[in-house]
Every structure is written in structure tokens, then in C-alpha cells.
Amino acid sequence: MDAGLDGDQGLTRVAAFLHRRAGVRLSLLLSAPLAWLGLAYLGALAALLVTAFYSTDTFTGELVRTFTWANFRDLVTVEVYRTIALRSIGVALAVTAIDLVVAFPMAFAMAKLASPRARRWLVIAVLTPLWASYLVKAYAWRVMLSSGGLLGWGFGVTATVLTLAYLWLPYMILPIYAGLERLPGSLLEAAGDLGARAGRVFRTVIWPLTFPAVIAGSIFTFSLSLGDYIAVKIVGGRSQLIGNVVYDNIGAANNLPFAAAVATVPVVIMLIYLAAVRRTGALENL
């Protein structure tokens, strides 16, 4: 903001100018975040989409910048990609469901039953696993699931779902906990006073009011699971998800265009998911 030759006077003038022009002030304040959002965030996505219509020279590995539908045609016509996409959606849904079932009672206990002192400790306990490395946690599950391990269930899709459900659990607990905390205890007491049993209170009071929070949590667990490729490499046995196809095409084959085409699949799935969520009205209450 050093606008003038003699700093102080120049600064005052700039401040006065900005004070008079609210529009300039606003646009200056917004320009940095908007540039970030537009260039770095959406721009990267746009670049991805554009790349998906290119191809690569198979020998030199250079991008061939001519428009082609070939990548998307392969994506739709080759059966294996559909199988992998459906498997990935299945895994993401299963992870979300498991996390919801585990997280809701946990969050309820934290928000409504625990003393304020215990609540603080419980929040810390939920957050602590986030401080440990992703890999350490995934390998811990590998050790537990391996045949000589604590559980010994072996590797595969089920193992992947379990591991991901464990990894993303805090992302489900925290939004629901925040939602439940905002729910006034008096509403629950009122429902009880009017004779509603626990099930009815849950169905008619708690669930509708915390639904947006549940949706927020599910967006986290669903999208994080959909994009994951490391956990499945560690505990997935011979299985693979969308992320692995993207990774293999960039890392091994240097086929960025096809990888970009594959990467649009989770983006589209998330857009559909968000559109569906929007229809329920949950987004307006967030």
C-alpha cells in the first residue's frame, strides 16, 4: 500500500480515497480471494477438462493438442471403467453409511450427555487420530487385517471400506456434533413433556434439525472416499478404485489426457450428489 513518495501522506490519501469509494474498496478486498478461486481453483479444473480432450504422442510422451472425444468414448464403452466407477461409488456409500451409524450416537453423547469438561476431552479424542499420518493409520489397519494380525480378515474391498470408514470418521462426527450443539436442549425436553418417546423425538425433532449437518458430514466422507487411491493400494488386495486408474495413467503411462477424462467421473458424481442434496433443501440450512 505504499502509494506515495512520502509514505505517510500518500497512505492517508489512499485511505481517504478508499473511504469515499466503497465499490473500489470492496473490489480490492475481493480481488485476491476471487483471483485464487478463479485462477488457481476453478482454473485448474478447467485445465483438467480441456486436457481430457487431448491425446498423447505415445513415443515422446508429449501432449497432442488436437480435439478428440476418444478418451471419453473409451471411458464409456470399455466395461472395466464402469465396473470400477460403480465399485468406487459403492465403497464411498458404504463408508458414508458406516460413518453415519458410528458418528451419530457418538456426536449425540458428546453434545447432549457429556459434561462440559468431558466434552472437551471427547473432542480432543476425536481429533487426535487426525494428527497421525494417513499412512501410519492405513498401515496399522494392514497389520491388523493381515492373516497373522489382530483381526486377520484379509485384504479386499471390505478391508478398504473399513479402513476408509476409520480414516474419515472425524469428518462425520465433527459436523454432526456442531449441529447437535446448536439444537436447544429445551426442544428435546418439550418433546418429552408432551409424551413423545425417544424414537419419536429422534424422528420428529433431532433428525430434521440435524439433517443439514449429516449432509455436510456425508459430503466429506463421500468425496474423500471417492478420491482415495492409497488405502486401496495398502489394504485393497487385488482391487482398484477410480483414483488408481487416474494414478496409473499419469504415473506409469504418462497419459495425462486419459487420466483427466477419468478424473471427471468423480467430479460428475459429486455434482449429481450435490444437486440431489440441494433438492432436499439441506444446503440452505448449512
Add this chain to the structure above:
Amino acid sequence: MRPTGTVITAAALVLVTACGGGSTTPTGGAAPAPGHTGFVPPKIDALQNLGTGEGEVNLVAWAGYVEDGTNDPKVDWVTPFEQETGCQVNTKVAGTSDEMVTLMRTGQYDAVSASGDASLRLIAAGTVAPVNTSLIPNYTDVFDGLKSKPWNSVDGVPYGVPHGRGANLLMWRTDTVKPAPDSWSVVFDPNSPYKGKVTAYDSPIYIADAAVYLMATKPDLGIKNPYALDDKQFQAAVDLLKQQKQIVGEYWSDYTKEIQAFKSGDSVVGTTWQVIVNVAKSEKAPVEAVLPKEGATGWSDTWMVAAKAAHPNCAYRWLDWIISPTANAQVAEYFGEAPSNAKSCEETADAEHCETFHATDETYFSKVHYWTTPIAQCLDGRTDVKCKDYSEWTRAWTEIKG
């Protein structure tokens, strides 16, 4: 979602060891002339005279190839080089062959430790220059089995100096797999008694392992080079791998993961590297490994000099240094592969190193088909058919895993 340092290191390690070698292998009389790969490289002259060093050299290398003591104070063959030549070494570690090719294209680097799946592309694009081996005294001591090979030379003109080599072996747990296998059939037989405990390498290049097996078991397919597969041969290899998937427990790409799987018994038989065998044994896993009778795939890396190197004199000095007996022995031991210099065997800290890694055993390596990137032009010299290129191998690999 969160590729941390460890995963990157692991991936780098895997790729380092994975991406190797050349194209054709002299497994009999059928191999074509060295360097015959069906393309003419741009004409670039090799350095004629060695001048004074430029004071620094910029290298692109695999992790573990250029160690200056920062990773492990005891592992350092760069500092003595800097003291002796006055060339300050700047290293850029690359994670994949593709990254190496991209980095070398920037023109900011003088030399690269290219694997066979990068070297040909670098030569064809004119990114690297032929190497005048008379300026590299240590070149004379390099094993003949590594000189003037299709992945480091074109029509007899050398494009680099060999760094080291290794083979992909068949490893098994001695307590469960009996009798000791001597053939890849144990991992390809659909009725294998080890169903669900078989492991295979998780990379498209593993299709070549199936091709090596088919060379021995289905000679009527006419596979001469496991990296030059036409439609029919490729389909046969893919079908074999799809059938194999039924008995595979897991695919491995991270070498710590395989060690752990063999230790716990989740995997009892499958493909491996010598360094994995050594580590697993040192951790008391009851494993043995063999080069099966059908032969195997493997890797062989080459140090190359950039065509537009800003520091060619220091680059040549580095090439000479890295294949000098002492440095070559150090890097081979640190990385776990066979050294390229015959005299290195007397310099290794472990006197058995060369024996363990079969450094002097040319019959052993004659059965090894060094890794290379498959291209549309058949690497075995056929011109009447088109071969499957690596992007098709990658897609097939995705389909095999399903």
C-alpha cells in the same frame, strides 16, 4: 488424497527399481543386432576432448543413486568426487521415467541416470548426445554383457555408461511352498495350491512377465521379445494374467508392503527383487528366491549426457566417477543391485555382494529381459505388424485388475 513424504519415497523406490533396462535380450540366436530399434536418432556429436571442469554439474537421478551423506552420513560418494574434481554436484531426484524425460527436456541438466524406458525416448528426441567412451577410463572395466545394448546405444554408438542391473525373481516361503519351485508356473497355474496367497507386481510392465512365461510355454505364439507384442501375443498375455488374477491375493508395488506380506504369510509365492529377499531374510522370514528356468524380466540403468549440457566436462567426470570401482560398489550395495564395473566386486563392504547379485554371472543375466517401454514399432525388428504401445499396456493392466 494425501500423498505424504513416505508414500512418495516408497513410490520413488518402487519406480527406481522397477523402471529399468532395455529392449531385446540375447536369449538365443533370435535377438536382432544391438541398437536395432527401428529409428534414426538426430545427428549429435559426442564430446571430443575433455577440458577443465566447469565447477558444477546438474544431475537428474533415481533416489539412492547420488548420495552425498544427507540421507545417511555413512553413505556418501559425492563429497569425494567434489573434492577430487572441483565439480559441485546438484541433484534433482526424479520419481518416474516420465519425470526424467520431462526434466531433461528443460535443458537445465547435464546428465541423467535413465532407465531403459526413458533412454530410447531421450535418444530419439535428441535430448541426449552419444558418449565418447575413450574419455571415460573406467568404461573398459564395465562388464561386456552391458556394453552396446539396445537401451544404451544405437547402431553400435554408445549413448551412455551402464550403472547397474538386477532381475525380477520368484520368491517363496520355504515353510509352505513345497517342493521349491523352479518355474513361473507356480504363479500362473489356475489350480495352484497357493490360491489366494500368490502375489504379482502391480504395474503394466508386469505383462512382460506373462510374455516371458508364454515364450517358454507357448512357442507357437512366436514371442521373441516380451516388450514387442502384437495383437495376438498381447491378448494371450492379457488372458493369462486375467486367469492369474483368480489366484492372486494382492498386487504389490511398494517393496515394504511385499516384505510385510511375506513375513505375515499373506503372500507365499510371487515376483520379487533381490533386495527384498535380502531384507526379508534379515527380518527372519523363511524365504528363498530363484531365477526360474523360463527366464525373467529385470532392469539396467544408464548414465547419459545431455546434448546441450552446460557443464559437459564435469558431466563426463561424473560418468567416470559413478562407474569407478569404489563409487560403483557403494551405489550397488546401497541400492541392492549388481554393479556394472567388474572391479567393483573387490570394493564392496560385503565380500559376497557380487555373488549375491550375480554380478559376474553372464549366463544368469542372459536369461533376463531388461525392462523397456513398449512402443508401436516392434522392438524385435518386425515391420509387418504393429506392436502394442505402453499406453495400451496400461489400459490392459486396468482391465486385468478389473
